[in-house]
Amino acid sequence: MLASLHTFSLLGIDAVPVDVEVDVSTSGLPKTILVGLPEAAVRESTHRVERSLVNSGFQRPQHRVVVNLAPAELPKQAASFDLPIGLGFLASSGQLTTARFSRYAAVGELSLEGQTRPVKGVLSMALSAARQPGLKGIVVPAASAAEAAVVESLEVIPVANLQEAVAFFSGEEGPPPQKYRPLEVESARVGEPSDYAEVSGQETAKRALTLAAAGAHNLLMIGPPGSGKTMLAKRLPSILPPLSVRESLETTRVYSAMGRLDPDQTLMTVRPFRSPHHSISDAGLVGGGSTPVPGEISSRTSSYKPRSTFRPPTSTRSLLIMTSCCFSLLSRVCPASSCTEFMIVPTANRSIASPSTQLGQTGKRRTIMVSAVAATCPPCR
């Protein structure tokens, strides 16, 4: 018997609709085959699913099972396929009716006990589900429900374990849909760790920072050690304008796709501030990889980079490219893009505007590029 379910796979920060097809046939040698470019975490999911089925009181199909994740050429990562594969197993072995499969999507990781575990990028998946014409709602792990509930035009069904998901899909009145409560999100706003008002003196630097923050300009700070460059840069987020709803959604999508969102946080309300180490790689800063991953400057970041003179020229170049276009292509294998609006605050110790005696010719070229980053970036809004 054949069962087909809707689910989503993360590609960069976007969620791509994926169909899970499970076919159980009684003929042929018994084996479980998983096809559709599964990465390691997805390939292992059949073992997790098998045990969680048995431990939840269902029967494991003894026959030949073929699981297909379509579209076939898209690489599937993360363990969010456990729940749809498990439901597909049950439906195709006749332990579950498929009445609601066409109208509700499912995502979730399963424990061996049958409990659901939170998955990365639920917000992107919910946004993508809301855009799908046939879909009425999405079944998500209870721990990720608050995040998905931000999307208002979608029914978000939280399930704590496999049995609840089975009960919902077989037509019972399951748990009530999760409602988005913006007031709670507002009250959960985290105070900025360091306040700009604490700075006394440094009037010129403060004026420069204020101008830069208001106009989303980049800024280069030069000064001897101990003059307060880091101290000022760390307090910059507290005078940046608050995130708009659209910006907040985008930032949350990046953090959620990276799995860096706090479990009790539904939306990012504070503009993120990153201070990557100066030896960070190109891919780490900008994002990339064969399975695309966002980098440090992805999406509306203000980023503080100490000692910019030590950056290799290629990084500076990729930063320059990023500042000139708002969207970046993260990977050449899969076309994934990530919105990058960022403000960069590099710092340096010696005056890099004068030709450095140690760095020589290449040093001069770097100098020009860094000051170009600092000076010529219009706000990308």
Place this chain on the structure above:
Amino acid sequence: MRAGTFWHFGPLGGRSLGARGEAAAARYLKRKGLRIVGRSVRAPLGEIDLVALDDGTVVFVEVKTRRSMRTGTPALAVDHRKQRRLGRLALHFCKQHGLLGCAVRFDVVAVIWRHRWRPPQIDHFRGAFDDPDLRSLF
């Protein structure tokens, strides 16, 4: 009379431990309601210990016999390599007998024969493993 000479799966004494284990396993499965249709089925790749029918399911049985549990249960000896060989043997058997449309199962029977003249301890693992060869078509 020596023990075990009465049974029609062959005498239980006087042969190698493996052969006696196979006979004991066949007797055990028959008592559980399976129909034994082949014993020591030879193919170019090797030998299937027992082939049985269980309600329309073709069951391929690998029997492992040991004198002690010193090296763990005998079923542990049915490793990945052996499973793959059994999968290919089963495929060969099904093709030869026109059984490709049937449901198939792989069982392992562990026989622990501590004392020669006493009945052995028999563990039967139903559906012990799936065909591990993912590249074959059937």
